[in-house]
Amino acid sequence: MIKDYENIKVIGFDADDTLWVNETYFREAEVKFGKLLSEYETLNRIDQELFKKEIGNLPLYGYGVKAFVLSMVECALELSNYNVSTKTIEAIMNIGKEMLNKPVELLDGVEDVLKKLSQNYRLILATKGDLLDQERKLENSGLTSYFHHIEVLSYKREVNYSKLLNHLDINPSEFLMIGNSLKSDVLPLVNIKAHAIHVPFHTTWAHEQVSEKEKNGKTYKTLNSISELLKLLD
Amino acid sequence: MIKDYENIKVIGFDADDTLWVNETYFREAEVKFGKLLSEYETLNRIDQELFKKEIGNLPLYGYGVKAFVLSMVECALELSNYNVSTKTIEAIMNIGKEMLNKPVELLDGVEDVLKKLSQNYRLILATKGDLLDQERKLENSGLTSYFHHIEVLSYKREVNYSKLLNHLDINPSEFLMIGNSLKSDVLPLVNIKAHAIHVPFHTTWAHEQVSEKEKNGKTYKTLNSISELLKLLD
Numbered sequence: 001m002i003k004d005y006e007n008i009k010v011i012g013f014d015a016d017d018t019l020w021v022n023e024t025y026f027r028e029a030e031v032k033f034g035k036l037l038s039e040y041e042t043l044n045r046i047d048q049e050l051f052k053k054e055i056g057n058l059p060l061y062g063y064g065v066k067a068f069v070l071s072m073v074e075c076a077l078e079l080s081n082y083n084v085s086t087k088t089i090e091a092i093m094n095i096g097k098e099m100l101n102k103p104v105e106l107l108d109g110v111e112d113v114l115k116k117l118s119q120n121y122r123l124i125l126a127t128k129g130d131l132l133d134q135e136r137k138l139e140n141s142g143l144t145s146y147f148h149h150i151e152v153l154s155y156k157r158e159v160n161y162s163k164l165l166n167h168l169d170i171n172p173s174e175f176l177m178i179g180n181s182l183k184s185d186v187l188p189l190v191n192i193k194a195h196a197i198h199v200p201f202h203t204t205w206a207h208e209q210v211s212e213k214e215k216n217g218k219t220y221k222t223l224n225s226i227s228e229l230l231k232l233l234d
Numbered sequence: 235m236i237k238d239y240e241n242i243k244v245i246g247f248d249a250d251d252t253l254w255v256n257e258t259y260f261r262e263a264e265v266k267f268g269k270l271l272s273e274y275e276t277l278n279r280i281d282q283e284l285f286k287k288e289i290g291n292l293p294l295y296g297y298g299v300k301a302f303v304l305s306m307v308e309c310a311l312e313l314s315n316y317n318v319s320t321k322t323i324e325a326i327m328n329i330g331k332e333m334l335n336k337p338v339e340l341l342d343g344v345e346d347v348l349k350k351l352s353q354n355y356r357l358i359l360a361t362k363g364d365l366l367d368q369e370r371k372l373e374n375s376g377l378t379s380y381f382h383h384i385e386v387l388s389y390k391r392e393v394n395y396s397k398l399l400n401h402l403d404i405n406p407s408e409f410l411m412i413g414n415s416l417k418s419d420v421l422p423l424v425n426i427k428a429h430a431i432h433v434p435f436h437t438t439w440a441h442e443q444v445s446e447k448e449k450n451g452k453t454y455k456t457l458n459s460i461s462e463l464l465k466l467l468d
Contacts, residue, residue: 060331060334060335061300061334061366062364062365062366062367066295066300066301066304067300069304070300070303070304070327070330073307073323073327074324074327077320077323077324080320082319082320082321082324083320084320085316086311086314086316086317086318086320086323087316089307089311089320089323090308090311090316093304093307093308096304097294100294100295101294130296131296131365131386131387131388132295132296132388133296135388148401149397149400149401152365152386153365154365154366154369163383166383167382167383
């Protein structure tokens with residue numbers, strides 16, 4: 001094991017796009033939404049307006065599929081100048097229901113990594129989605145037994161992680177976070193002197209992207225695949 | 235202190251309608267929703283259909299304001315036979331936004347009780363609402379400092395409480411739950427041999443009501459006001 005990680009007691013795993021596919025489904029949903037409203041606007045404008053709506057609603061609605069659906073409906077009303085049909089509203093609601101009913105598609109190597117690491121570490125799932133939806137996915141994933149519990153954070157900012165460490169009764173140096181989002185899973189941890197490892201997913205939501213400036217001077221490791229964790233920690 | 239409670243280490247408080255007003259706002263929202271759809275159906279039918287819709291969507295959407303708004307929109311589409319106007323859809327969405335922006339109205343005696351009990355017990359907030367919304371309310375309530383953390387449960391069933399106790403690393407006999415819902419805050423605890431005290435609120439959502447049969451043979455204490463806790467525990 002690399003010396004940096006010898007104090008680690010608890011490992012937090014992000015869920016969406018770290019353990020299983022998620023962002024892909026949001027992108028698919030956006031394509032469907034664009035088609036439903038294509039008589040009113042260009043796809044590009046629809047994409048931009050939906051993104052603005054999501055960001056505007058974030059403080060009130062938070063993350064997750066339900067928030068996304070509410071933003072889509074609002075966006076459809078406004079983009080169509082209130083001319084959208086009620087059947088289209090229903091179709092938008094159904095996009096959300098389909099997303100919530102998707103089977104869970106594990107990323108490569110995930111189960112093997114969790115199985116091995118759970119023998120030596122306390123593993124927790126640290127996510128900012130909807131609790132119910134994340135519990136459903138965890139249950140369908142067959143990974144439940146590897147995790148001590150699910151920790152749902154309203155935001156993944158430094159203050160939220162500090163509260164989490166306080167709640168776990170551990171020091172920052174004893175915590176390692178693994179995730180696909182630099183903004184949510186890596187940089188806040190580095191800033192509070194905990195450990196973090198970045199495992200990128202091929203698609204990143206615009207809101208989760210960080211500038212070179214934000215990354216500047218921050219030390220964290222990036223792996224190509226979650227399986228490489230075993231070499232670092234075993 | 236009464237002998238029953240001498241082992242208690244952690245006290246869990248339900249949030250909505252135990253610490254602050256909540257159900258009242260849902261009832262107000264239902265009245266507004268009924269008025270918006272009054273051209274299509276009787277108020278009584280609208281109430282019944284909305285309730286059915288909420289229960290039907292519970293496994294997919296869970297609890298909280300966002301789930302409630304999605305159910306209202308769906309209900310409006312169906313009850314109006316898709317004739318509802320897009321302005322009415324927007325008005326329904328705005329009911330949700332108003333709910334999420336409501337100031338927090340503490341129930342009598344709450345702050346005093348938490349202040350005193352937090353000196354001798356670890357207090358946690360155990361709720362099944364939306365994490366973001368509950369965090370907002372907790373922050374606005376001024377009660378944050380009395381709680382060790384917020385525990386959001388997707389459901390408040392025996393299995394969820396058992397997991398919570400496991401996560402807290404305590405025995406059932408060391409946990410006391412306080413809440414207004416017999417179904418969610420009291421009976422599941424009694425069934426797993428933990429402690430529970432019922433502090434009723436004047437309004438209970440139909441889904442939270444329990445039959446005499448379910449209560450039969452269960453031992454729990456009911457208080458008229460949360461302030462009476464101090465006599466039992468101090």
